[in-house]
Every structure is written in structure tokens, then in C-alpha cells.
Amino acid sequence: MKVLVINNHGGGFADYVEVSEGTTVRDLFHREVRSGKAEDYLIRVNRQPAASDQVLQEGDRLSFTPVKIEGAK
Amino acid sequence: MTIESISRRQRLRAAQRIHDQLCGTALSSGLVDVPEAAWKELHSTACRLQYVLAREWRVAGQQLLDDLSYMARRFERELITFREQLPRSLSATLLSTPREISNDLLTLQQEFDEFTLDLRERTLSAVTGPIDLEGVSLGAFRIVLHWDLIGQRKAYEVEATEPNPAEGNEEVTHPHVRDRLLCEGEGTAPIRAALSQGRLLDFFMLVRQILETYNADSAHVALDRWNDVNCCNCGWRMPSEEHGTCERCHAPLCSDCSSGCQNCDFAVCGECTGQCAECGDCFCLGCLRSTDSGQLICTSCLETKEEQQDDSEDDFPADDSSAGPEAGQESLAPSPLAIQPLCMGQAAVPA
Numbered sequence: 001m002k003v004l005v006i007n008n009h010g011g012g013f014a015d016y017v018e019v020s021e022g023t024t025v026r027d028l029f030h031r032e033v034r035s036g037k038a039e040d041y042l043i044r045v046n047r048q049p050a051a052s053d054q055v056l057q058e059g060d061r062l063s064f065t066p067v068k069i070e071g072a073k
Numbered sequence: 074m075t076i077e078s079i080s081r082r083q084r085l086r087a088a089q090r091i092h093d094q095l096c097g098t099a100l101s102s103g104l105v106d107v108p109e110a111a112w113k114e115l116h117s118t119a120c121r122l123q124y125v126l127a128r129e130w131r132v133a134g135q136q137l138l139d140d141l142s143y144m145a146r147r148f149e150r151e152l153i154t155f156r157e158q159l160p161r162s163l164s165a166t167l168l169s170t171p172r173e174i175s176n177d178l179l180t181l182q183q184e185f186d187e188f189t190l191d192l193r194e195r196t197l198s199a200v201t202g203p204i205d206l207e208g209v210s211l212g213a214f215r216i217v218l219h220w221d222l223i224g225q226r227k228a229y230e231v232e233a234t235e236p237n238p239a240e241g242n243e244e245v246t247h248p249h250v251r252d253r254l255l256c257e258g259e260g261t262a263p264i265r266a267a268l269s270q271g272r273l274l275d276f277f278m279l280v281r282q283i284l285e286t287y288n289a290d291s292a293h294v295a296l297d298r299w300n301d302v303n304c305c306n307c308g309w310r311m312p313s314e315e316h317g318t319c320e321r322c323h324a325p326l327c328s329d330c331s332s333g334c335q336n337c338d339f340a341v342c343g344e345c346t347g348q349c350a351e352c353g354d355c356f357c358l359g360c361l362r363s364t365d366s367g368q369l370i371c372t373s374c375l376e377t378k379e380e381q382q383d384d385s386e387d388d389f390p391a392d393d394s395s396a397g398p399e400a401g402q403e404s405l406a407p408s409p410l411a412i413q414p415l416c417m418g419q420a421a422v423p424a
Contacts (some may be wrong), residue, residue, distance in 0.1 A: 006272065006275060008279055009263070010154060010263070011153075011155070012262050012263025012264070012275075013266070014270060015167075047176065047177070047180040047274060063275060065275065065279065065282060067285075068282065068285075069258070069259050069263075069283045069286050070258045070283075070288035071248070071256050071257060071258040071259075071260065071283045071288055072256040072257070072259075072288065072291040073248075073249065073256050073291045073292055073293045
């Protein structure tokens with residue numbers, strides 16, 4: 001099945017990815033944000049905060065937004 | 074008008090207009106901007122380094138080598154960002170549909186305490202909660218997005234609702250905000266991507282997270298110097314609780330710029346200091362008098378001059394009391410009209 005993944009870290013990647021049945025939010029987070037810790041991100045499914053063990057459904061929209069984003073001058 | 078009072082129909086209308094705007098600006102082309110400027114600068118510096126090395130200019134070469142290292146790191150960063158920004162496939166539909174945009178608008182209402190939508194002005198605005206960074210209260214910020222500017226230039230601004238700007242820098246309301254413009258830093262690429270794809274919820278969240286983060290290494294004004302003040306003479310920033318002030322105009326003054334009046338011992342700034350045209354000593358402007366010719370003169374020298382003038386008049390009593398001073402002789406008669414103390418904010422003006 002396909003879900004939309006939005007990674008607001010780095011380049012702000014957004015695209016549809018293929019996941020297997022039973023994939024959880026945690027699984028996909030570790031797959032997409034390899035070097036990040038889940039607690040450092042605002043993780044949402046279909047725009048709402050999600051539990052890490054939530055099982056993904058076809059067409060879900062996941063977003064990972066860093067809690068800390070450093071501005072500049 | 075808050076979104077709570079907006080009907081579903083109005084929200085969909087706004088979403089449709091935003092979608093049309095995004096379609097019209099062909100933003101997807103912006104996603105594949107090669108970091109050409111950084112590459113050109115890197116290449117140019119490398120060429121200059123080769124040139125100076127060929128002539129064995131080692132000092133200039135070292136400076137260029139440092140520059141080259143910095144530019145290589147910058148190019149590397151931009152290239153990584155470029156790669157991360159590339160879509161995985163061209164078949165993916167990146168642009169949000171009007172319904173998705175409408176859902177974003179609905180969620181923004183829940184996400185922010187205050188969210189407004191202005192169809193006429195074509196703006197969306199959201200107010201963050203109060204922001205405290207490193208013990209400094211900066212207040213809440215209103216993020217205003219002009220959707221008709223997306224893809225053209227800076228499409229949004231960040232306004233402090235109850236500003237606590239850096240002391241002496243009214244335009245800096247946040248370490249990363251100057252003149253209502255947020256310097257996005259790490260957030261540059263994701264914000265650009267979110268706007269270009271119509272992901273408005275992501276856009277507002279990204280800006281909020283930047284506002285809630287402090288980067289001490291790259292701030293307009295560092296938070297540990299937020300309440301520092303500028304010396305009125307040299308501009309040096311001093312801790313607010315430690316600096317001195319000019320005893321005449323009360324402007325902040327550093328110890329290096331403070332000078333003592335020879336007469337009253339007041340510590341004064343450069344603006345409140347003058348030099349006596351007679352003795353050359355420095356005095357505060359309260360202890361100087363201005364002559365008709367515009368010269369500043371201290372009270373001591375003034376008294377001496379007056380005594381000398383009185384003695385001169387005693388030696389040569391004038392036949393005609395109505396005759397004025399001889400040509401070239403400075404008039405220093407103790408007339409209140411001839412000599413006036415300088416007041417604060419006044420400058421000596423030639424007669």
C-alpha cells in the first residue's frame with residue numbers, strides 16, 4: 001500500500017512511498033529518518049499527533065517535523 | 074474574521090484560490106534549482122588560489138585556502154539540500170489539492186489559538202503562543218502568509234504582537250527576526266517545499282518551530298546580550314546593569330567614552346562636551362558659554378576676559394558712552410543677550 005511521507009527535516013522531502021501491511025509509525029520513521037530520534041520530531045498522521053505504534057493505513061499522510069529548527073541571521 | 078466564523082464554503086473558496094495561485098506560479102521548477110552560485114564562487118576561488126600559488130604568494134594563498142574550505146563546505150551543504158529536495162519520482166503529485174489545502178486550514182484552527190483568513194487581502198495569519206528563549210520573554214508572534222506572493226518573493230512576515238526587541242535594536246524582535254523577516258536557516262528548504270506544494274499546515278508549523286528554537290551561533294542579537302545597551306558615543310554594547318550614563322543627557326555611556334568636566338566634574342558624553350576656545354580644556358556644555366562670535370568659553374576664562382576688559386575701560390574711559398567696541402574687538406560685555414549658557418540639545422551657532 002502507499003502512504004504520503006513528508007519529512008520536514010533537511011530539504012523538506014514529500015512523496016508517496018510503498019509500505020507493507022502492518023507497518024507502524026515507528027517503523028516508517030526509522031526507515032525515513034535514519035539518524036533522528038522520534039522524541040525530537042513532531043510526528044503526525046493525517047495532520048493529527050500519532051502514537052508510535054499506530055498501524056498505517058492505505059493513503060495515510062505522515063509528517064515528521066523537527067521540534068528544533070535553527071534559524072540564522 | 075476567524076476561521077471559526079468562516080463557513081465551509083468560504084474555506085473551500087480560499088483553498089481553491091490558493092491552489093490556483095500555486096498552479097499559476099509553476100513552483101515545481103523551483104524545486105530543482107541547482108546551487109549554481111555557490112559552485113561558481115567555489116570555482117572562482119579555486120582559480121585565484123592556483124594563481125597566487127603559481128607566484129608563491131603564500132600569505133594570500135593561506136587566506137584563499139581558508140576561503141576555499143569554507144565555500145566547499147557551503148557548496149556541500151547546498152548540494153545535500155538539493156539532493157534531499159528532489160522528488161523520488163516524477164509521477165508523484167506534489168501539489169496539494171484544494172481539499173487537502175482546506176483540511177490544512179481546518180487543522181490550523183486547532184493548532185493555533187488564533188488563526189485568521191482574509192479572502193480580500195489574500196492572507197492567512199496564525200499567532201504562536203508566548204515564546205521564551207533562554208529566560209528572555211519575547212512574547213507571541215503573528216505569522217502572516219500572503220498567498221498571492223508564494224513563489225515570487227518572501228511571501229510571509231513575522232510580527233511580534235507584544236514586542237520585546239533587543240535593546241537599541243527595535244527592528245530585532247527575535248534572535249532570528251529582523252524587520253519582520255525570519256532568517257530561516259535550517260528551515261529554508263523545507264519551508265520553500267511546503268509553500269510550493271501548498272502544505273500550509275507544515276509551513277506554519279515549520280515557522281513556529283524556528284521561532285521556538287534559538288541558534289546562538291547565528292543570531293541577529295545574542296540572547297545573553299539582549300538587554301545590553303549601546304554606548305551613545307562608540308556603539309559598544311554593554312550589560313544593561315553595568316553601564317554608566319552621561320550626567321547631562323542621560324544617554325548610555327561606556328567608560329572609555331566618558332570624559333569629566335573640568336569645572337563640575339560631571340561625567341559626560343561627546344555630544345555634551347566642548348572645548349574652551351581660550352584655555353583648551355574640556356567642559357560639559359553647562360559650564361561653557363557661547364560668545365557672539367560662536368566660540369565656546371569656560372566660565373573661568375570668561376571672568377578673566379571680563380576683568381581684562383573692565384581694566385581696559387578704566388584706563389581709557391570712553392568719551393562717548395554710546396560708542397561700540399572697536400573693530401575686531403570681541404564683545405564680551407556681561408549682557409545676558411551677548412553670552413548665553415548652552416542648553417542640552419543646542420549647538421553653538423556662529424553669530
